[in-house]
Amino acid sequence: MGKSQFSIQFLGAAKTVTGSKFFLKLGTVGILVDCGIFQGYREIKEKNEDPLPIKIEEIDYVLLTHGHLDHVGYLPKLVKDGFRGKIYASSPTLDLAAIILMDSGKIQEEEALRNSRFHPHDEPEIPIYTAEDAREAIRHFQRVEEGDWIKLSSEISVRFQYIGHILGACFIEIEYQGKRMVFSGDIGRQKEILLKSYKKPEKADLLLIESTYGNRVHPDESGKEALKHAVLENAKRGGTLILPCFAVERAQTMMFLLWELLNKKQIPPIKMVLDSPMAAEVLELFSRFPSWHKISVEDLHALSSQFTIIKKFKESLHSVESDEPKIIIAGSGMLSGGRVLRYLQKYISDPDSTVALTGFQAVGTKGRRLAEGASTLRIYGKDYPVRARIVNFEMFSAHADQNDLLDWLSDIHVAPEKLMLIHGEEEATLELQEILKQKKAWDSYIPEPDEIVEL
Ligand SMILES: [Zn+2]
Incomplete structure (x- = not known):
């Protein structure tokens, strides 16, 4: 038939x-x-x-x-x-x-x-x-x-x-x-x-x-408020805040919100780093297609200039080594790979630092284990005690x-x-x-x- x-x-x-x-x-x-x-x-x-x-x-x-x-x-x-x-x-x-x-x-x-x-x-x-x-x-x-x-x-x-x-x-x-x-x-x-x-x-x-x-039904909380709270809490302790992000489009959303909070003086100035070549490329697409989103070209330019954007792997390693307190946006969003892992190796056991998960965490991923309160995290074959503050933003979708x-x-x-x-x-x-x-x-x-x- x-x-x-x-x-x-x-x-x-x-x-x-x-x-x-x-x-x-x-x-x-x-x-x-x-x-x-x-x-x-x-x-x-x-x-x-x-x-x-x-x-x-x-x-x-x-x-x-x-x-x-x-x-x-x-x-x-x-x-x-x-x-x-x-x-x-x-x-x-x-x-x-x-x-x-x-x-x-x-x-x-x-x-x-x-x-x-x-x-x-x-x-x-x-x-x-x-x-x-x-x-x-x-x-x-x-x-x-x-x-x-x-x-x-x-x-x-x-x-x-x-x-x-x-x-x-x-x-x-x-x-x-x-x-x-x-x-x-x-x-x-x-x-x-x-x-x-x-x-x-x-x-x-x-x-x-x-x-x-x-x-x-997604929770009605404001993502911006939750982010502000995490940044302020982290600033009190003088640590580093790590935001594991999907390169499409959570990273750009976090950049935009951080830039807004900084502009309105709702968070203190701190070094902000986008360490993801792919997220940087996606950010460039936003500039190329202004009619497809709500952010003006001027604002996109202004927000980009607030971030240190790292593309080269060598620069990423330098950024991990530097002890300066900072906010890091890096992939992958569920910690299944990517540059964020090296930051975690350095900061996951630091009680002054924070890891804020920014999206859906699939079963079996490191992100899911952190969200569920794991006391240790295995990275590149080695177990690290989890002492950093763990936050889970569930409202972003x-x-x-x-x-x-x-x-x-x-x-x-x-x-x-x-x-x-x-x-x-x-x-x-x-x-x-x-x-x-x-x-x-x-x-x-x-x-x-x-x-x-x-x-
Ligand atoms: Zn989709």
Whole structure:
């Protein structure tokens, strides 16, 4: 039995949050919406090595909602396996994706090399893709204007619209034979610190909506107040404050808030350091795309000048060695690697210093262990007693909570014929399903991994 000519297949982010890939078959045309890798536990990551259950030649176009790795990270593999079409997204999304894919290619190469060293008698491990493969994928990028309908073919039109979340992020609408299909991608918040609030869809015959926090309402505390408090407490003791951050976009948010607090004299002057080449590159994107966020070019310039921005590794080592009290922004956000680890080696046992976690901490990461009150932390094979003050800012999130999700849907007045809940763990997705039924009388469906749904 052949596949229907009007169908969608869930190649990722079905009953899980990573690996977003949705394959639409519209007549003879194949469209892949997002092309992310699976992240997290080993069993999940291993799925990246399985061949896709579709033929690469069936994909004519790739459309990207935004530049996060779990939405773009599979692109180099797709191109390596033979995809020859164009990859459409907003300009900031493509520039961000380029930074992220080059970094990811390098990491894949390093990981394969490390694993091969651990198992010298096995065949050398081959990375899923290399930095060169990433460079090849970037050659397929095609920029689109936000808010404009563009024709992919005589029968298919698409539109990318602003959705907050991270710089460049959009939801995608596709029109085909009088039907409108809407792909939410990741949805931002009604009130964001750096970004404007999202646009909303007005109609949808088919709607795929993310459900990451379908069962959660974010705490109403001010992140700025919490940060101010941590800085002041730390200043009293004269220690160093370490802010482990995701390079996209938590690092820039922290920089902005620190700059504001300093400007309003709500915190005393202290040396402030951004030690992350990737976060520095992302900050440059903010300057290049002023219409995509709320910070003026002058303010961006002023805030950058308040920070020592470290790119070279050697300078990073000097910064770690210096005893001058400072605020450090460095990756990775969950302490799973990156330059922040050397700062932790020096400061984690210093009772005058503070480590303030700034985002979601996945199970199994060092960040999660610190958040749960671990008394020692293992860094590069050595255990360090935890004596620094540990703070956990749980209010920062780039994802819509349950209220935001309902608000984002509030301009749609006719129930979608098919509503699919994706990009969520089971609990979150089931609760969102229940809430949509109660509050809007909308039925929804939770697709299985690799399931094909006829439209
Ligand atoms: Zn995202």
